[in-house]
Amino acid sequence: MINRVFFSISLLFIFSFSQAQFDTSFIKRNIRHCADSLTHGFKTKDWDLFTRYSYPAMVGSLGGKKEFSTYISQMFSQVPDTAWKKYEPGKVLQVIKTGGDFQAIIELNTIIEWQGSRITTTSHLVAESWDGGMFWTFFDSQGDVNTAKLIKPDLHEQLIIPQREEKKERL
Structure with a gap:
């Protein structure tokens, strides 16, 4: 009888734990997507696509979607397409469920070769979802919690923003 009770409790624990793991992997997969x-x-x-996944308050602070797209386009117009060797997300480092949303930190890895230099950077994007982890928007934290709080004042206090890593070398 004791073995049966112990077995039942063990199964309950295992199923509870596996469900929590599933939810985390589901959310991380959506962040990554x-x-x-x-x-x-x-x-x-495709600045419309880029804007769709950018943090809405930041888009709004620049005047809306059209103005944000124009700003981003102009900001990067001087850098030739061939200079970008890598621009891709890295690991999802942290996910926190708050009262009304999910917040996360994901790496952004870039390599740019331009004007005789190679700059390799790992920066950290703050991500937020308001729909249970299905759709996510992002902004660059600049590796600084105070800067991130200027963009998102209700940034969760347990969210840890690593410092930006940058290595510059001559080509």
Whole structure:
């Protein structure tokens, strides 16, 4: 009888744990999928796509979708397409469920070769979902929690933003 009770409790624990793992992997997969769309928009200069996955408050602060797209386009117009050797999401480092949303940190890895230099960077995007983890928007934290809080004042206090890593070398 004791073995049967112990077995039942063990199964209950295992199923509860496996469901939590499933939810985390589901959310991380969606973060990754949306981050892939963001970076694809950047690499193909599809600024409408890039804007769709950019943090809405940041888009609004620049005047809306059209103005944000124009700003991003102008900001990167001086850098030739051939200079970008890598621009892709890395690991999802953290996911936090808050009262009304999910917040996360994901790496963004870039390599640019331009004007005789190679710059390799790992920066950290803050991600947010308001629909249970299905759709995510992003902004660059600049490796600084205070800068991130200027963009998102209700940034969860347990979210850890690593410092930006940058290595510059001559070609």
